[in-house]
Amino acid sequence: MHFRDSLTEAVLAANLVASWGQHVQDLSGVNWTLSSPAINFTVPASLPSQAHLDLLQAGVIEDPYHGLNEINLRWIADANWIYTSDPVTGLLNEYESAWLVFEGLDTFATVTFCGHYVASTNNQFRQYAFDVSSILRVCIGDPVINIDFASAPQTVNAIAEDPSSEEWPVEFQSQFPNRWFMRKEQSDFGWDWGPAFAPAGPWKPASIVQLENSGDIHVLNTDLDIYRQGNINYLPPDQDQPWVINASIDYIGLLLSHISLSIDVRGIGSGEVLTTQFSSDVTVTGTSVTGTIVLHELSPKLWWPSGLGDQNLYNVTITVYAGIDQIAHVTKRTGFRTIFLNQRNITESQLAQGIAPGANWHFEINGREFYAKGSNLIPVDAFWPRVTNEKMSRLFDAVVAGNQNMLRVWSSGAYLHDFIYDLADERGILLWSEFQFSDALYPVDEEFLENVAKEVVYNVRRVNHHPSLALWAGGNEIESLMLPLTEAADPSGFPKYLAEYERLYISLILPLVYQNTRSISYSPSSTTEGYLDVNLSAPLPMTERYKNLEPGSYFGDTDYYNYNTNVSFDYSLYPVGRFANEFGFHSMPSLQTWQQALDPEDLHFNSSAVMLRNHHYPSAGFGSYHNSSLGMGEMTLGVERYYPIPEKPDSVANFSAWCHATQLFQAEFYKSQIQFYRRGSGMPERQLGSLYWQLEDIWQASTWAGIEYDGRWKVMHYVSRDIYQPIIVSPFWNYTTSDLEVYVTSDLWDSAKGTVNLTWLTLSGHPIADNAGTPTTLPFTVGAINTTIVYNTNIRDLNFPDPRDAILIISVSGQGHLPNSEDITSFAHENYFTPAFPKDLAIVDPQIELSYDTQTKVFTVEAKAGVSLYTWLDYPAGLVGYFEQNAFTLVPGQKKHIRFVVQENHSNSEWQRDVTVRSLWDQTVRD
Numbered sequence: 001m002h003f004r005d006s007l008t009e010a011v012l013a014a015n016l017v018a019s020w021g022q023h024v025q026d027l028s029g030v031n032w033t034l035s036s037p038a039i040n041f042t043v044p045a046s047l048p049s050q051a052h053l054d055l056l057q058a059g060v061i062e063d064p065y066h067g068l069n070e071i072n073l074r075w076i077a078d079a080n081w082i083y084t085s086d087p088v089t090g091l092l093n094e095y096e097s098a099w100l101v102f103e104g105l106d107t108f109a110t111v112t113f114c115g116h117y118v119a120s121t122n123n124q125f126r127q128y129a130f131d132v133s134s135i136l137r138v139c140i141g142d143p144v145i146n147i148d149f150a151s152a153p154q155t156v157n158a159i160a161e162d163p164s165s166e167e168w169p170v171e172f173q174s175q176f177p178n179r180w181f182m183r184k185e186q187s188d189f190g191w192d193w194g195p196a197f198a199p200a201g202p203w204k205p206a207s208i209v210q211l212e213n214s215g216d217i218h219v220l221n222t223d224l225d226i227y228r229q230g231n232i233n234y235l236p237p238d239q240d241q242p243w244v245i246n247a248s249i250d251y252i253g254l255l256l257s258h259i260s261l262s263i264d265v266r267g268i269g270s271g272e273v274l275t276t277q278f279s280s281d282v283t284v285t286g287t288s289v290t291g292t293i294v295l296h297e298l299s300p301k302l303w304w305p306s307g308l309g310d311q312n313l314y315n316v317t318i319t320v321y322a323g324i325d326q327i328a329h330v331t332k333r334t335g336f337r338t339i340f341l342n343q344r345n346i347t348e349s350q351l352a353q354g355i356a357p358g359a360n361w362h363f364e365i366n367g368r369e370f371y372a373k374g375s376n377l378i379p380v381d382a383f384w385p386r387v388t389n390e391k392m393s394r395l396f397d398a399v400v401a402g403n404q405n406m407l408r409v410w411s412s413g414a415y416l417h418d419f420i421y422d423l424a425d426e427r428g429i430l431l432w433s434e435f436q437f438s439d440a441l442y443p444v445d446e447e448f449l450e451n452v453a454k455e456v457v458y459n460v461r462r463v464n465h466h467p468s469l470a471l472w473a474g475g476n477e478i479e480s481l482m483l484p485l486t487e488a489a490d491p492s493g494f495p496k497y498l499a500e501y502e503r504l505y506i507s508l509i510l511p512l513v514y515q516n517t518r519s520i521s522y523s524p525s526s527t528t529e530g531y532l533d534v535n536l537s538a539p540l541p542m543t544e545r546y547k548n549l550e551p552g553s554y555f556g557d558t559d560y561y562n563y564n565t566n567v568s569f570d571y572s573l574y575p576v577g578r579f580a581n582e583f584g585f586h587s588m589p590s591l592q593t594w595q596q597a598l599d600p601e602d603l604h605f606n607s608s609a610v611m612l613r614n615h616h617y618p619s620a621g622f623g624s625y626h627n628s629s630l631g632m633g634e635m636t637l638g639v640e641r642y643y644p645i646p647e648k649p650d651s652v653a654n655f656s657a658w659c660h661a662t663q664l665f666q667a668e669f670y671k672s673q674i675q676f677y678r679r680g681s682g683m684p685e686r687q688l689g690s691l692y693w694q695l696e697d698i699w700q701a702s703t704w705a706g707i708e709y710d711g712r713w714k715v716m717h718y719v720s721r722d723i724y725q726p727i728i729v730s731p732f733w734n735y736t737t738s739d740l741e742v743y744v745t746s747d748l749w750d751s752a753k754g755t756v757n758l759t760w761l762t763l764s765g766h767p768i769a770d771n772a773g774t775p776t777t778l779p780f781t782v783g784a785i786n787t788t789i790v791y792n793t794n795i796r797d798l799n800f801p802d803p804r805d806a807i808l809i810i811s812v813s814g815q816g817h818l819p820n821s822e823d824i825t826s827f828a829h830e831n832y833f834t835p836a837f838p839k840d841l842a843i844v845d846p847q848i849e850l851s852y853d854t855q856t857k858v859f860t861v862e863a864k865a866g867v868s869l870y871t872w873l874d875y876p877a878g879l880v881g882y883f884e885q886n887a888f889t890l891v892p893g894q895k896k897h898i899r900f901v902v903q904e905n906h907s908n909s910e911w912q913r914d915v916t917v918r919s920l921w922d923q924t925v926r927d
């Protein structure tokens with residue numbers, strides 16, 4: 001357990017486990033029990049865990065996700081839960097000090113050790129280390145650890161009732177009351193897409209750390225910051241500067257004199273040692289030791305997001321020495337990249353390129369602007385301890401398969417675990433990360449701010465080494481939504497609330513971010529109009545633009561939700577801005593997913609289980625949703641306005657068809673917006689990002705997700721995958737003026753060339769005479785991250801017998817370079833346009849045939865008698881994966897060969913036999 005290396009040996013042996021003079025006992029290896037005044041018995045418990053999970057494991061409760069158990073299990077959130085360890089054996093009495101280290105306690109916990117009070121905690125997002133040396137010295141026998149978790153809803157209600165607590169006008173401070181008094185996942189009290197369980201427990205690992213002697217230390221956290229020399233967070237990095245590695249270790253114990261620090265950098269895969277250097281300047285404080293090296297004359301391979309280059313990774317090993325003794329040793333896998341959120345004013349040269357005035361709002365990777373394609377990540381489960389590496393790998397594989405390069409890690413869930421950032425580092429998924437504040441105003445008393453400050457510093461330092469980290473933002477929709485609501489509700493009180501906003505997100509958090517990272521930008525809120533100025537020596541270091549806007553100018557990023565489905569396809573209502581960071585509409589999950597959570601009798605559209613799991617329009621109170629029917633009504637209208645109405649005699653088949661119909665509407669609405677935002681890359685607004693709401697589900701319910709709880713793709717994830725390809729062709733139809741425009745849009749970094757074919761067919765698949773007056777083939781050249789119009793017309797000027805019996809098949813093929821690639825790549829994309837909405841089309845039975853070749857493992861789909869719209873391959877329950885193509889249009893004579901990518905398979909059967917195909921035709925019963 002205890003050895004010391006000489007300096008030279010240590011420098012060579014970079015992969016040693018840190019165990020100098022310390023004894024670390026992992027508390028997950030100890031047996032635990034769970035008890036509560038709410039139950040008469042104890043049950044075995046785990047660590048890490050939460051009470052719901054241990055009660056489920058012990059058979060005390062049913063699956064919390066089943067039926068209406070969210071409501072039936074409220075008693076768990078209202079009770080205290082006590083985790084008690086068995087006596088911890090194997091501690092070393094001769095060691096000098098002992099610490100209880102908790103990586104995370106959720107949330108209001110009182111810790112005792114050997115019957116002695118240790119501490120109380122109130123922040124889920126902090127790491128806690130408590131010195132228990134003196135207790136251990138007097139402990140008779142092996143110590144028992146007790147962690148008593150108070151009910152979060154009860155605790156925050158009590159805080160709210162305290163006369164010293166701040167009050168806000170209820171008009172705008174109403175969603176899931178009092179959650180703003182806790183530093184706990186805010187969506188634990190319910191959200192419009194998720195359940196309210198308010199779990200409690202030691203949700204992350206814990207250990208007892210013993211240090212042998214004075215001068216031994218234990219590493220709690222590491223801040224590895226890699227940046228271009230001279231970089232300042234809010235200015236563009238100079239790519240000609242050498243890389244700097246700043247390494248800082250947070251420790252417990254006592255550092256004696258003659259401290260030095262070395263940094264070793266080696267390539268993953270190659271193992272090639274890039275450099276090993278000692279820091280010429282080491283700073284030691286009571287809690288951290290920091291050193292810096294500069295990589296002069298060295299050019300590590302850069303890390304790029306998916307689709308833009310390779311994800312080159314390096315191991316950086318930091319070794320701390322006292323004299324010639326190694327006393328700490330940490331290896332972090334990292335990458336070399338700069339990522340910058342450019343919010344600077346539009347320059348003269350940008351104006352000369354035709355970019356509208358205002359300010360930029362886009363990301364730059366390694367000095368290059370790029371189009372950010374992606375979505376918003378919400379908590380993947382109501383209970384984090386059951387989120388596995390496998391689950392996250394499947395989800396992130398779907399992100400990459402979906403042609404996405406960025407996720408916005410929404411607040412207010414939880415700061416992601418390191419293993420999740422690791423998976424993103426490997427796959428090239430940029431993670432725009434946020435501090436956990438959402439859709440509310442928060443207290444600003446000193447105690448609250450101090451608690452937030454510790455949370456911010458810890459998390460910024462913990463995740464800074466991940467090249468996938470793209471941004472820190474202060475919170476969700478606070479500047480764009482909460483401030484205007486506040487001003488409308490209480491104009492005279494507004495200056496106070498605005499000052500409080502600035503106190504928390506600008507005066508407090510911004511300097512804490514900049515002090516702990518030089519490589520990451522900061523924005524006080526997810527959606528903003530950007531800033532006017534930054535002055536780090538001012539008490540308010542960033543002056544936000546707020547309403548200082550000018551017509552014809554564009555500034556920040558946009559958020560768009562419109563539940564009036566009458567206007568879903570009216571482009572003139574979509575926001576025009578520099579970047580779209582949220583937009584969406586909810587839909588039902590598939591029948592297979594509903595079956596995981598509902599009893600058979602609940603499988604109909606308006607069953608109370610289905611309705612009460614629709615949380616759109618939450619109302620006041622912990623997890624209450626009195627207006628479920630509003631959200632159901634919006635989905636119903638979205639279907640009825642545009643699609644054939646399902647009316648199947650079999651009630652389960654009808655339910656399934658309705659679920660599917662809501663997905664068709666959702667997918668089409670997102671596609672319409674994504675095409676619009678992407679086209680904006682070549683418009684005066686120079687729009688450079690589209691992140692839809694939301695990537696995935698936290699449970700089985702109607703939500704904005706594109707991927708269901710177990711990983712099954714909705715129609716929308718297939719459609720966004722298609723429309724996030726590098727080169728796309730898109731029709732833009734104004735159904736009031738009948739104008740039709742066709743654009744080719746590319747996010748490649750070089751111009752690309754190709755042709756667009758336009759083919760008018762009847763819905764039986766016959767060519768329309770003279771192609772309705774439309775040219776059949778048009779050449780195009782599209783610039784780097786740009787768009788070009790290839791065709792425009794007015795539908796009234798075209799000649800077809802019946803607009804209800806016509807479809808324009810639009811296909812593009814072209815050639816270009818993928819970013820960071822020399823090779824010429826061929827691109828193809830197909831789209832379609834109908835001059836009427838689907839419900840008004842004179843569709844015919846396409847007579848689709850599906851076959852499967854067991855040798856090649858390929859499905860073949862063919863439409864024999866007509867155009868198949870929204871062709872949908874469906875796979876049975878017990879399996880998770882995706883078809884290489886789905887939700888496509890198929891014309892007669894065309895055969896599609898499609899593989900299925902299996903991500904997880906629990907089915908024993910020949911599942912291929914249970915794959916089905918349907919199209920818009922099958923949505924409703926026909927004579």
Ligand SMILES: *[C@@H]1O[C@H](CO)[C@@H](O)[C@H](O)[C@H]1NC(C)=O
Pocket residue numbers: 029030031086
């Ligand atoms: C935990 O409990 C199980 C079952 O009672 C027992 O077999 C095991 O040895 C215990 N583990 C420890 C570390 O005490």
Ligand SMILES: *[C@@H]1O[C@H](CO)[C@@H](O)[C@H](O)[C@H]1NC(C)=O
Pocket residue numbers: 038039040
């Ligand atoms: C506790 O035990 C008593 C007596 O055995 C029983 O009547 C009661 O229902 C139990 N309460 C709970 C919450 O299980």
Ligand SMILES: *[C@@H]1O[C@H](CO)[C@@H](O)[C@H](O)[C@H]1NC(C)=O
Pocket residue numbers: 015266267268269270271315331333
């Ligand atoms: C990188 O570091 C990890 C963790 O210490 C280690 O397991 C791995 O072998 C290292 N890889 C290389 C190439 O050094």
Ligand SMILES: *[C@@H]1O[C@H](CO)[C@@H](O)[C@H](O)[C@H]1NC(C)=O
Pocket residue numbers: 345532533534
């Ligand atoms: C950016 O432009 C605004 C006017 O829109 C101006 O007030 C501000 O000072 C400019 N900021 C910087 C940093 O030049």
Ligand SMILES: *[C@@H]1O[C@H](CO)[C@@H](O)[C@H](O)[C@H]1NC(C)=O
Pocket residue numbers: 569570571572733734735736737
């Ligand atoms: C058509 O264009 C007009 C003029 O720009 C606009 O007012 C209208 O909302 C558009 N309608 C649709 C359906 O896009």
Ligand SMILES: *[C@@H]1O[C@H](CO)[C@@H](O)[C@H](O)[C@H]1NC(C)=O
Pocket residue numbers: 755756757777811812813828
């Ligand atoms: C376009 O049409 C031409 C002529 O029929 C054909 O050769 C070409 O493959 C078509 N391209 C696409 C993308 O369909």
